[in-house]
Amino acid sequence: MDLTLTETEAAFRDEVRGWLEANNPGEEPRSGTGNWIEFATDWQRALHAGGWAGISWPAEYGGRGASLIEQAIFSEEMGRAKAPRPANLLGLVMGGPVVIAHGTTEQKERYLEPILSAEEIWCQGFSEPEAGSDLASLKTRAVKDDGGWRVTGQKVWTSFAQYSKWCMLVARTDPEAPKHKGLTYFLLDMEQDEVEVRPLRQITGEAEFNELFFEGAWIPDENVVGGVGNGWNVAITTLMNERAGLGASAALGLRIGLDELVEMINEAGLGGHPGVREHVAKLQIGIEALRLGALRTLTATMKTGIPGPEGSISKWEWADLNQDMTAFATDVLGIEGLAWGEEWSHRLLRSQANSIEGGTTDVLKNIVAERVLGLPRLR
Amino acid sequence: MNFGLNDEQREIQATAREFLSARFTPEKVRELAEARAYDDAIWTEISRLGWPGIAVAEEDGGQGLGLIELVLIAEQSGYALAPTPLMSTWNAALFLAEGSDDQRARWLPGVASGETRAAAAFDGRTERAVVPDADGAAVLLLSAGEDSARVVDPSEATIEPLDLIDTTRRYFKVSADGGEEIPGDADDAANRACVALAAELTGVAARAMEMAVAYAKEREQFGRAIGAYQAVSHRCAQMLYDVEESRSLTYYAAWTAGAEPESLPLASSMAKARASDAARSVTAAALQVFGGIGFTWEHDLHFLLKRAWVSAELLGTARQHRDRVASLVGLD
Numbered sequence: 001m002d003l004t005l006t007e008t009e010a011a012f013r014d015e016v017r018g019w020l021e022a023n024n025p026g027e028e029p030r031s032g033t034g035n036w037i038e039f040a041t042d043w044q045r046a047l048h049a050g051g052w053a054g055i056s057w058p059a060e061y062g063g064r065g066a067s068l069i070e071q072a073i074f075s076e077e078m079g080r081a082k083a084p085r086p087a088n089l090l091g092l093v094m095g096g097p098v099v100i101a102h103g104t105t106e107q108k109e110r111y112l113e114p115i116l117s118a119e120e121i122w123c124q125g126f127s128e129p130e131a132g133s134d135l136a137s138l139k140t141r142a143v144k145d146d147g148g149w150r151v152t153g154q155k156v157w158t159s160f161a162q163y164s165k166w167c168m169l170v171a172r173t174d175p176e177a178p179k180h181k182g183l184t185y186f187l188l189d190m191e192q193d194e195v196e197v198r199p200l201r202q203i204t205g206e207a208e209f210n211e212l213f214f215e216g217a218w219i220p221d222e223n224v225v226g227g228v229g230n231g232w233n234v235a236i237t238t239l240m241n242e243r244a245g246l247g248a249s250a251a252l253g254l255r256i257g258l259d260e261l262v263e264m265i266n267e268a269g270l271g272g273h274p275g276v277r278e279h280v281a282k283l284q285i286g287i288e289a290l291r292l293g294a295l296r297t298l299t300a301t302m303k304t305g306i307p308g309p310e311g312s313i314s315k316w317e318w319a320d321l322n323q324d325m326t327a328f329a330t331d332v333l334g335i336e337g338l339a340w341g342e343e344w345s346h347r348l349l350r351s352q353a354n355s356i357e358g359g360t361t362d363v364l365k366n367i368v369a370e371r372v373l374g375l376p377r378l379r
Numbered sequence: 380m381n382f383g384l385n386d387e388q389r390e391i392q393a394t395a396r397e398f399l400s401a402r403f404t405p406e407k408v409r410e411l412a413e414a415r416a417y418d419d420a421i422w423t424e425i426s427r428l429g430w431p432g433i434a435v436a437e438e439d440g441g442q443g444l445g446l447i448e449l450v451l452i453a454e455q456s457g458y459a460l461a462p463t464p465l466m467s468t469w470n471a472a473l474f475l476a477e478g479s480d481d482q483r484a485r486w487l488p489g490v491a492s493g494e495t496r497a498a499a500a501f502d503g504r505t506e507r508a509v510v511p512d513a514d515g516a517a518v519l520l521l522s523a524g525e526d527s528a529r530v531v532d533p534s535e536a537t538i539e540p541l542d543l544i545d546t547t548r549r550y551f552k553v554s555a556d557g558g559e560e561i562p563g564d565a566d567d568a569a570n571r572a573c574v575a576l577a578a579e580l581t582g583v584a585a586r587a588m589e590m591a592v593a594y595a596k597e598r599e600q601f602g603r604a605i606g607a608y609q610a611v612s613h614r615c616a617q618m619l620y621d622v623e624e625s626r627s628l629t630y631y632a633a634w635t636a637g638a639e640p641e642s643l644p645l646a647s648s649m650a651k652a653r654a655s656d657a658a659r660s661v662t663a664a665a666l667q668v669f670g671g672i673g674f675t676w677e678h679d680l681h682f683l684l685k686r687a688w689v690s691a692e693l694l695g696t697a698r699q700h701r702d703r704v705a706s707l708v709g710l711d
Contacts, residue, residue, distance in 0.1 A: 001383065281708070288649055289623075369609075
């Protein structure tokens with residue numbers, strides 16, 4: 001047990017930190033505003049030029065083959081520097097890893113470099129209005145046509161769709177097969193008339209997400225990833241990548257929030273209030289537990305090579321903590337804390353999605369119960 | 380960066396698990412708890428394993444290992460709900476390690492070998508302090524007020540039995556004047572003792588969780604295992620959440636004691652607060668999963684629940700430790 005960084009790890013951290021100090025462009029424009037994509041594209045180009053785009057990707061595909069620890073360090077440093085998101089976040093975190101794991105040589109040659117350079121932005125077409133937690137029940141159909149597929153249906157909660165060239169689409173190709181078996185993973189070209197993108201306004205007033213409508217959209221055969229009927233397995237890879245290593249950087253985001261909160265409390269002269277002290281301490285303990293649990297999981301994953309279901313606890317903890325912290329902060333600030341458009345009122349509203357996005361807390365509890373504790377499935 | 384155990388630590392953990400489960404079967408724990416007694420023969424075996432002096436320096440007659448190794452045994456001891464004077468011995472040894480050369484030379488070799496019984500206060504009171512295993516101890520470690528401790532001769536102390544709901548450990552109230560002050564860092568010793576107790580609480584919680592989960596898999600109602608119902612399975616998932624948070628914070632605190640002592644005060648309070656809450660909530664949740672049978676004397680769960688409540692109260696409650704955490708993170 002040694003929670004300090006090794007010399008190599010510390011050198012890596014210093015390299016990241018030094019690079020970020022010199023290159024961090026600062027706070028991004030609110031998402032959904034017109035200039036976000038240019039800002040974020042420039043930022044990703046800078047990251048790519050510095051060798052910091054897709055660091056988990058093997059070097060032969062343009063990444064740096066960073067270890068899990070290095071990935072965690074990188075995310076932590078990005079968080080510490082309050083560096084913005086790169087434009088092609090989903091391409092880097094999900095699209096690239098899927099193409100690397102399941103794609104053909106031609107697909108790797110075609111898609112990977114433009115992901116890294118942000119020349120082509122990617123989005124993810126998984127969720128549907130009637131297929132949320134029960135993703136495998138999705139209804140969007142892809143029907144075989146000459147040399148390809150015609151897609152009809154609807155997707156929802158699609159971030160970055162308005163900027164995207166490619167959509168990672170999971171569609172039903174065999175309606176007769178059992179629900180997990182009849183799915184195929186496609187790369188769909190967003191630049192066609194048969195695809196419509198409608199922004200989805202959320203409770204914060206912004207539109208981070210979109211709805212997608214397909215009316216016979218075209219996908220050529222060569223855009224199937226991982227084989228027809230294998231879509232569920234391919235999709236699971238992306239979801240695993242989504243959750244792996246999330247904990248440490250999530251804890252850092254919370255830590256920055258709590259530090260701000262402690263300052264606010266002291267300024268308001270509430271530092272001696274027993275209820276306030278109790279609440280701050282509970283948040284502190286929860287945030288540290290999240291950070292340390294993520295490090296324990298990371299160590300275990302380095303040994304086994306496979307991210308286990310324990311990552312579900314990190315996601316659940318994070319949602320609990322962020323919702324609790326934003327609610328508490330608005331209590332501390334009083335009615336002014338609920339002013340429209342203010343930092344903490346915005347965070348309070350945004351945090352309400354934390355227990356839904358990326359796996360609802362309710363489903364995460366099922367995963368913990370069934371896959372970690374071995375309790376029977378409710379069928 | 381590596382947040383895992385090394386081979387030697389895994390071996391210590393496995394030995395503790397095996398030894399304690401073989402000696403402290405549920406029947407044995409019940410027998411001792413109902414008699415409010417310890418088993419001297421098992422204590423002799425524990426002493427031979429070197430556990431009393433696991434974290435005592437080699438020059439003081441101990442094993443010279445760290446708080447991590449101690450914590451691994453403490454966790455297993457909680458898991459087995461072993462009725463032994465181990466926790467009092469460790470607490471006393473941690474304070475004695477802060478003693479003068481004379482104090483250390485006089486007491487530590489005997490305490491580390493398990494031959495000399497020592498006991499320490501598990502609260503900060505100078506009068507009528509709660510001291511588990513005070514009777515029969517050859518030396519007592521009591522508070523001497525804020526951040527200081529003293530060595531007291533038991534013959535100069537008033538020792539009264541204290542019957543608590545937990546009967547797997549023997550509790551006493553001790554009053555004494557005078558004694559010989561310990562020159563070292565009593566606060567540091569107290570922080571370490573908190574981490575050891577947090578480990579015990581983590582083990583208690585882990586055991587209650589395992590029992591509840593096993594029961595939820597086999598107990599059937601309305602035609603299926605109750606663990607298939609989300610009201611029950613989500614309760615069990617919450618137990619794991621609590622146990623794992625408690626374990627992460629406890630191991631981390633144990634690590635800081637050796638590697639990053641400036642972080643120990645905050646880390647030990649976080650661990651003790653979290654572990655106290657976890658042990659109380661997990662044992663209570665386990666009782667709910669068991670339903671009526673869990674409320675009977677015949678069932679073993681109540682011994683865990685009672686230990687959880689008492690240990691949560693010792694060495695500072697969760698609320699007291701959270702108050703300290705609030706100060707340490709910068710609240711004015």
